[in-house]
Amino acid sequence: MNDNNLTWHKVLENTSELPEGRVMTVTAGHTGICLTHVEGEFTALDNKCPHQGGPLGEGSIENGLLRCPWHGWDFNPCTGRSPGSHEDGIPKYQLKVIDNSVFVGIETEPEHENTISDVMVETMVNWGVNRVFGMVGHSNLGFADALRRQEQKGNLKFFGIRHEGAASFAASAYGKLTGKPAACFAIAGPGATNLYTGLWDAKVDRSPILALTGQVATQVVGTGNFQELDLVKAFDSVAEFNHRVEHKSGHAELMSLAIKHAILKRDVSHLTFPDEVQIIKAEPNEKAKDSEGRLTPMTIGPPKESFEKALNMVNGSKRPTIVVGHGARFHMKEITEFAEQLKCPVMTTFKAKGQISDKHSLGCGVIGRSGTPIASWFMNEADLLIVIGASFSKHTGLTPKIPTIQIDFDPLALSKFHKVEAPVWGEISVTVGMLKERLGSTDNKFDHTSQVQYRWDIWKEEKQKRLQEDRDKGISSIAVFDSLNKVAPENAVMCVDVGNNAYSFGRYFESTNQSFLMSGYLGSIGFALPAALGAFAAVGTDRPIIAVAGDGGFCQYLAEVTTAVKYNMPIKMIILNNHELGKISKEQRAGEFDVWATELSNPNFAEYATGCGALGIKVTNQKDLRNAMQQIMDHDGPALLEVMTDVGLI
Numbered sequence: 001m002n003d004n005n006l007t008w009h010k011v012l013e014n015t016s017e018l019p020e021g022r023v024m025t026v027t028a029g030h031t032g033i034c035l036t037h038v039e040g041e042f043t044a045l046d047n048k049c050p051h052q053g054g055p056l057g058e059g060s061i062e063n064g065l066l067r068c069p070w071h072g073w074d075f076n077p078c079t080g081r082s083p084g085s086h087e088d089g090i091p092k093y094q095l096k097v098i099d100n101s102v103f104v105g106i107e108t109e110p111e112h113e114n115t116i117s118d119v120m121v122e123t124m125v126n127w128g129v130n131r132v133f134g135m136v137g138h139s140n141l142g143f144a145d146a147l148r149r150q151e152q153k154g155n156l157k158f159f160g161i162r163h164e165g166a167a168s169f170a171a172s173a174y175g176k177l178t179g180k181p182a183a184c185f186a187i188a189g190p191g192a193t194n195l196y197t198g199l200w201d202a203k204v205d206r207s208p209i210l211a212l213t214g215q216v217a218t219q220v221v222g223t224g225n226f227q228e229l230d231l232v233k234a235f236d237s238v239a240e241f242n243h244r245v246e247h248k249s250g251h252a253e254l255m256s257l258a259i260k261h262a263i264l265k266r267d268v269s270h271l272t273f274p275d276e277v278q279i280i281k282a283e284p285n286e287k288a289k290d291s292e293g294r295l296t297p298m299t300i301g302p303p304k305e306s307f308e309k310a311l312n313m314v315n316g317s318k319r320p321t322i323v324v325g326h327g328a329r330f331h332m333k334e335i336t337e338f339a340e341q342l343k344c345p346v347m348t349t350f351k352a353k354g355q356i357s358d359k360h361s362l363g364c365g366v367i368g369r370s371g372t373p374i375a376s377w378f379m380n381e382a383d384l385l386i387v388i389g390a391s392f393s394k395h396t397g398l399t400p401k402i403p404t405i406q407i408d409f410d411p412l413a414l415s416k417f418h419k420v421e422a423p424v425w426g427e428i429s430v431t432v433g434m435l436k437e438r439l440g441s442t443d444n445k446f447d448h449t450s451q452v453q454y455r456w457d458i459w460k461e462e463k464q465k466r467l468q469e470d471r472d473k474g475i476s477s478i479a480v481f482d483s484l485n486k487v488a489p490e491n492a493v494m495c496v497d498v499g500n501n502a503y504s505f506g507r508y509f510e511s512t513n514q515s516f517l518m519s520g521y522l523g524s525i526g527f528a529l530p531a532a533l534g535a536f537a538a539v540g541t542d543r544p545i546i547a548v549a550g551d552g553g554f555c556q557y558l559a560e561v562t563t564a565v566k567y568n569m570p571i572k573m574i575i576l577n578n579h580e581l582g583k584i585s586k587e588q589r590a591g592e593f594d595v596w597a598t599e600l601s602n603p604n605f606a607e608y609a610t611g612c613g614a615l616g617i618k619v620t621n622q623k624d625l626r627n628a629m630q631q632i633m634d635h636d637g638p639a640l641l642e643v644m645t646d647v648g649l650i
Contacts, residue, residue: 467479
């Protein structure tokens with residue numbers, strides 16, 4: 001209904017909804033209204049108190065006056081005027097009552113004019129950053145509105161989470177799976193600091209990520225304002241690119257540089273937006289930018305001298321062994337072909353699990369604490385280690401006693417922990433491709449194919465023996481992963497947490513074509529469920545998503561089950577519940593300490609999932625395990641399987 005440049009909005013269906021002597025907040029278009037009903041008259045006043053912006057519709061009528069709920073100032077509820085000679089009154093809007101419905105007339109809103117936030121969000125989308133995880137709040141509303149506009153155009157998908165830590169973990173997992181940055185989004189103060197752990201996970205695992213935080217208004221910076229923190233200083237240790245957006249910043253260029261740093265450095269970029277800057281109108285000539293001509297191809301070859309040394313070492317070896325890390329995940333086609341040329345075993349770090357299938361004739365599984373005896377055996381038999389995209393973490397346990405070639409895109413990763421014989425800096429696919437082309441005769445190479453199969457046969461026989469062990473204290477982890485081997489889809493994205501569940505997962509689950517996501521160098525408990533949210537944002541329903549966690553890790557972000565339900569993410573959660581931080585108990589025993597403060601009081605996770613709107617199933621008997629696991633896999637929507645496990649058997 002339009003009238004003299006006014007748009008009339010129905011704000012009350014029936015006058016009986018607001019009794020005599022009461023006030024309430026309503027919305028007319030985008031305008032907040034304090035609606036009053038005093039002495040039989042309805043009045044529409046601006047909802048913001050002129051002093052501190054308090055919501056007057058949440059106030060009350062006291063002695064015939066409208067009282068602000070924040071600081072107790074009174075106004076005439078019918079005129080909006082302040083009592084006495086004060087001039088700080090409240091604007092009043094036109095109001096009509098038609099057929100017992102209340103309408104408020106608001107000046108017709110002009111078309112939206114681009115803001116600084118619009119320019120920066122459009123730039124972000126143009127660079128391919130179109131997945132955002134976060135929480136909308138009072139200090140990021142202007143930027144959130146720009147995100148909303150891009151989502152309405154179909155250019156972006158926003159996932160509202162329940163804890164900002166889950167947002168940064170989800171964005172980190174997205175980067176690990178795709179190699180592209182996603183964004184995490186939070187308010188100033190505690191919202192921003194809650195991002196910190198997930199950002200460090202991304203940083204140490206070389207996952208590109210963009211952090212976007214609100215900030216208090218510039219005029220109150222330095223005054224100890226509510227939720228005021230120096231976010232540039234706070235993020236300085238974690239962010240490779242870290243800037244505060246100002247009124248006169250080159251906004252499109254600033255966003256472009258933030259994303260460029262995240263992609264090329266495979267690191268954290270952070271931008272923080274003061275409250276008032278977010279809604280400043282963009283200059284007429286201020287346009288969004290894109291990535292065209294801004295990114296160089298990374299297909300650089302290695303220096304001649306290091307490459308020639310590596311080539312000579314490969315040609316001279318008889319029993320070379322390839323070890324691949326997470327940094328090689330997008331280069332496995334070339335690496336696998338190289339291994340087949342050498343007929344040599346291929347093992348992975350835990351973080352790189354599944355990058356070569358355990359069903360491949362040369363695949364040996366994981367090396368290290370979470371690994372198989374197959375991988376350990378072949379490492380000990382090797383006369384040359386060819387380490388690609390891995391950096392010798394303590395958990396991997398690669399021996400420095402065997403001559404080593406290390407290939408990596410990052411020169412700082414080369415010889416990071418000790419000297420290696422041939423550190424080779426170059427893009428992995430290019431370098432491995434050059435080795436394939438220049439490789440001499442392989443007549444001197446031992447064909448490991450039959451030995452790999454023989455070692456797998458021994459290990460599978462041993463796993464069957466362990467599967468029969470039953471102390472009548474719960475289901476063993478090996479039984480869980482034996483069932484998972486049988487029911488997990490071959491193309492699943494599998495997100496694993498930290499703890500004994502992770503060690504068992506690495507050792508007992510046999511990969512086919514799955515992708516695996518984990519908190520590698522940071523080793524942060526609680527990763528699995530938020531990572532599954534990130535995986536869904538990357539693959540949607542094209543691939544199944546499975547999250548495996550212990551009870552300790554799962555409880556850290558328990559509320560994100562509701563996020564999976566809200567967005568109908570068909571994530572399958574497998575929770576190993578032993579009512580204990582089992583890995584810590586084990587470490588206490590190993591260190592000759594008393595086991596202390598590791599017992600857990602848990603909810604019934606299956607009932608909790610059901611209460612959130614997901615399918616929840618609980619299993620206490622091994623004979624029921626496989627059917628229950630198949631049931632959650634077949635469920636059309638998010639589902640959780642709670643397995644009561646034996647803390648002593650991993």
